Amino acid sequence: MNTSKRILIVRTDRIGDVILTLPLASILKKYFPDSKISFLVREYTKPLVSNNKFIDEAFCLIEKNGKPAISENIKMLKNKFDICIVAFPTLEIATILFFSSIKIRIGSGYRWYSFLFNRKVYEHRKYGERHELEFNVNLLNHLGINEAPQKSKVDFGIQIKQQTKEIVENKLIEFKVDLSKKIIIIHPGSGGSAIDLPKEKMIQLIKNISSIDNLVFLITGNKNEVELCKLMVVNKNTINIAGLFNVEELIALISKAEMVIANSTGPIHIAAAMNKKIIGFYPKYAAVSPKRWGPYTDNAVVFQPNICDGNCNRKKCEAINCMNSIDIEKVTETFKNILHSEIN
Structure with missing residues (x-):
């Protein structure tokens, strides 16, 4: 099986949200060791991913007046990835990824704009039935990865200069x-x-x-x-x-x-x-x-x-x-x- 993939993980909200998405990188490296793992975040959370031992490249969402700049972000990401995994979907993010020519786009199936994803996940997070980190790991099911995270073994990959x-x-x-x-x-x-x-x-x-x-x-x-x-x-x-x-x-x-x-x-x-x-x-x-x-x-x-x-x-x-x-x-x-x- 070809394990060389270009994968983009997307989490563009706050510090805690990004932290609880980081373990996806270590899991992906476990199953696809030759893959290139990238992360799309906002500027202020970039330190969480820029020196992470499982993340090869960090991208910062381009924003204007506090909102994603659609065309500029498409230009930044276009033709660079085979797969994207969206842990925090918004209309703007879904649109950017759709027009960035990413073949596999994994995201929620419960948004009105979910047609922009072609691998849909049907889980309602707002009821808090499991941990946010576990919701994030479940997004990998569409790649044939079925992990059951354990608190004592999760690797967030954070390193300090x-x-x-x-x-x-x-x-x-x-x-x-x-x-x-x-x-x-x-x-x-x-x-x-x-x-x-x-x-x-x-x-x-x-x-x-x-x-x-x-x-x-x-x-x-x-x-x-x-x-x-x-x-x-x-x-x-x-x-x-x-x-x-x-x-x-x-x-x-x-x-x-x-x-x-x-x-x-x-x-x-x-x-x-x-x-x-x-x-x-x-x-x-x-x-x-x-x-x-x-x-x-x-x-x-x-x-x-x-x-x-x-x-x-x-x-x-x-x-x-x-x-x-x-x-x-x-x-x-x-x-x-x-x-x-x-x-x-």
Whole structure:
């Protein structure tokens, strides 16, 4: 069988979404070792794929005014691929791929524009019946690949440049971070992708744990979350570094951490991909539940509201402030137990 194929994986949304699509590259290389694997992403997620050990080439979606530039992207991709696998379909993306002369186009069969794909997958993701990573892997069925991912064996292929490691270390030294201590990263925001643990609860958690010896707590976030992160600084062991690291540097920073504490957001998936200890906070409703969007690792403990049965939606959960029902004392105890098991 000819295993030499030119394959394009397409995921043009956010950091966590791209992370949960990365394992397709390692699986494809397993079955088609002579294939050339490329990835189409947005500019800001390019660091996730540009230095990946299973990805041969990264393409950045050309955008104008926040929308894909159809003709420019067709010109960039035309006649370069035999197969494309679309994990996040949109009309614009489907149109670009259709006119790029790609013979096999795998994508959802449930969109009105699904006629632009010629290998259709009939799975509704919005009900959260399985994990997003597993939905993505199922797209490979049309290539005769039937994999059952296991959390302990998934390879995300992320690599970090030595230069980036040095940049991150220098920034930490500049902020007087004691690198002899274990780093705990706390990421209190999520960019609106889910409902967060209330900031008051996160502050309470930080107060409970930040006085533990030999730990330093780094508060991370994007430039729009600087003010939120300032609220998390409760003592000299908590340092706000929000907005100071780009995606490539954030990956290197997380690689240095002992644990990541976060809501449902990109950094929690980076941490999972790097096999870090994780404490996460997730709502229960299906569209954003950990069953679909949780960190794909055996090293995570996820806390959810105890006043919600999951048969609801975002509007209802926000109305009753369900995330406020998470017991921070239990989270604190879990954090200490994880640390204790690590020490012993």
